[in-house]
Amino acid sequence: METMRKAGxxxxxxxxxxxxxxxxxxxxxxxxxxxxxxxxxxxxxxxPQLYRAFESKERLFxxxxxxxxxxxxxxxxxxxxxxxxxxxxxxxxxREYTTEPGLGCLVSTGLLATGQDAEAAAATCRAERDQAxxxxxxxxxxAVTKGELPETADVAGLxxxxxxxxxxxxxxxxxxxxxxxxxxxxTAVRTLLAAFxxxxxxx
Amino acid sequence: METMRKAGxxxxxxxxxxxxxxxxxxxxxxxxxxxxxxxxxxxxxxxPQLYRAFESKERLFxxxxxxxxxxxxxxxxxxxxxxxxxxxxxxxxxREYTTEPGLGCLVSTGLLATGQDAEAAAATCRAERDQAxxxxxxxxxxAVTKGELPETADVAGLxxxxxxxxxxxxxxxxxxxxxxxxxxxxTAVRTLLAAFxxxxxxx
DNA sequence: AGGGTATCGTAGCAGTCACTATGGAAACCA
DNA sequence: TGGTTTCCATAGTGACTGCTACGATACCCT
Numbered sequence: 116m117e118t119m120r121k122a123g124x125x126x127x128x129x130x131x132x133x134x135x136x137x138x139x140x141x142x143x144x145x146x147x148x149x150x151x152x153x154x155x156x157x158x159x160x161x162x163p164q165l166y167r168a169f170e171s172k173e174r175l176f177x178x179x180x181x182x183x184x185x186x187x188x189x190x191x192x193x194x195x196x197x198x199x200x201x202x203x204x205x206x207x208x209x210r211e212y213t214t215e216p217g218l219g220c221l222v223s224t225g226l227l228a229t230g231q232d233a234e235a236a237a238a239t240c241r242a243e244r245d246q247a248x249x250x251x252x253x254x255x256x257x258a259v260t261k262g263e264l265p266e267t268a269d270v271a272g273l274x275x276x277x278x279x280x281x282x283x284x285x286x287x288x289x290x291x292x293x294x295x296x297x298x299x300x301x302t303a304v305r306t307l308l309a310a311f312x313x314x315x316x317x318x
Numbered sequence: 319m320e321t322m323r324k325a326g327x328x329x330x331x332x333x334x335x336x337x338x339x340x341x342x343x344x345x346x347x348x349x350x351x352x353x354x355x356x357x358x359x360x361x362x363x364x365x366p367q368l369y370r371a372f373e374s375k376e377r378l379f380x381x382x383x384x385x386x387x388x389x390x391x392x393x394x395x396x397x398x399x400x401x402x403x404x405x406x407x408x409x410x411x412x413r414e415y416t417t418e419p420g421l422g423c424l425v426s427t428g429l430l431a432t433g434q435d436a437e438a439a440a441a442t443c444r445a446e447r448d449q450a451x452x453x454x455x456x457x458x459x460x461a462v463t464k465g466e467l468p469e470t471a472d473v474a475g476l477x478x479x480x481x482x483x484x485x486x487x488x489x490x491x492x493x494x495x496x497x498x499x500x501x502x503x504x505t506a507v508r509t510l511l512a513a514f515x516x517x518x519x520x521x
Numbered sequence: 522a523g524g525g526t527a528t529c530g531t532a533g534c535a536g537t538c539a540c541t542a543t544g545g546a547a548a549c550c551a
Numbered sequence: 552t553g554g555t556t557t558c559c560a561t562a563g564t565g566a567c568t569g570c571t572a573c574g575a576t577a578c579c580c581t
Contacts, residue, residue, distance in 0.1 A: 123549070125547075153433075163542095228347055230352070244493055286427075299472060303475035308510070374570080525578105531573085533570105536570105539565105540564080543561090551552095
């Protein structure tokens with residue numbers, strides 16, 4: 116399916132590629148730390164080009180976050196039993212956060228404290244974090260109804276705990292931790308969860 | 319012990335109070351988000367007053383972080399058995415991060431991604447986080463030699479895990495979580511650790 | 522009283538921020 | 552070919568950034 120030809124002078128650049136490069140800058144430096152001039156240099160574009168294609172720095176950031184979620188985002192695998200899914204989730208985070216750019220998670224540690232001018236961008240990240248947390252909680256309530264977890268299980272607590280671990284791993288990845296460092300966390304959690312192995316397999 | 323009287327026109331303000339108010343601004347908005355004008359307004363001081371007293375924005379931030387650690391910082395209580403100390407630590411974090419300003423931990427979530435001009439301030443926070451992690455690890459190696467933990471215990475893993483939980487709790491506090499929310503994490507961890515209760519009490 | 526010293530308030534520094542006005546150029550359709 | 556549309560590149564915009572020169576002022580010590 117070909118994109119409809121439109122009138123007017125055609126673009127001389129690929130917006131998707133520009134967005135990807137902008138994402139990398141945001142990922143590395145955060146929203147406030149990524150100046151428009153830095154974004155221009157990284158994309159090889161002029162300011163008007165960026166603004167015509169993405170409207171504003173905030174919108175560009177929103178698009179970048181969406182691209183990040185599409186390209187690098189992940190969640191609990193639905194095809195695994197809950198405890199295994201949690202372990203796989205944490206291990207995947209340990210791997211993803213420490214490989215390639217090694218900058219942790221853009222959403223988790225991207226935008227936490229800012230000036231009031233970046234309020235909208237901060238809200239974008241906050242919403243994304245809330246959504247991730249909600250996803251965890253939903254999966255766990257499912258697990259209770261499926262009998263994977265006992266009725267007495269503290270769903271809110273477990274989901275927030277896993278979320279906190281992910282976010283903390285992102286912080287540590289930003290501080291230079293490698294996979295082998297974060298993998299220790301995964302094994303520690305595995306050991307802790309192993310004590311509940313019989314529970315997770317009982318119905 | 320009186321502070322030595324010195325020559326020159328005396329200060330018309332209390333540097334400690336100014337530092338405290340500056341800390342609050344940094345805490346709320348982060349290093350980059352806290353503009354000098356915002357700091358001036360919060361302290362009620364002029365720019366030259368701030369600069370004569372604190373040299374630069376970076377040094378002011380360093381001082382603020384040190385004050386933060388003195389005033390709000392905490393660690394594992396050495397007078398408790400390890401597992402209890404961990405629980406107390408997490409519960410205290412849940413309380414501290416969500417009460418008063420409710421902004422989480424300045425160090426954990428203060429400065430993660432920034433432009434290159436804030437590199438020094440970011441290094442300050444990173445060093446502080448490393449130190450916290452080291453403190454946890456030392457306490458746990460002690461616990462192994464004391465027999466509180468088995469020789470096979472993964473000290474690096476446990477310390478990083480507790481650190482990650484703390485950092486994650488700070489993120490969630492910034493996102494608006496209250497004590498009751500974070501307390502769920504504490505109880506979840508307590509439940510998980512309870513499975514190892516016999517271990518922590520065996521020698 | 523007068524020198525030494527460190528503060529004061531006013532005013533403004535150069536540089537960067539995100540963003541845009543403007544006129545020409547390259548595609549479309551009639 | 553003319554009209555329309557959308558892009559291009561150049562060159563800025565005002566507002567804000569962290570920071571400081573400057574002359575006056577208020578304390579100490581001799």
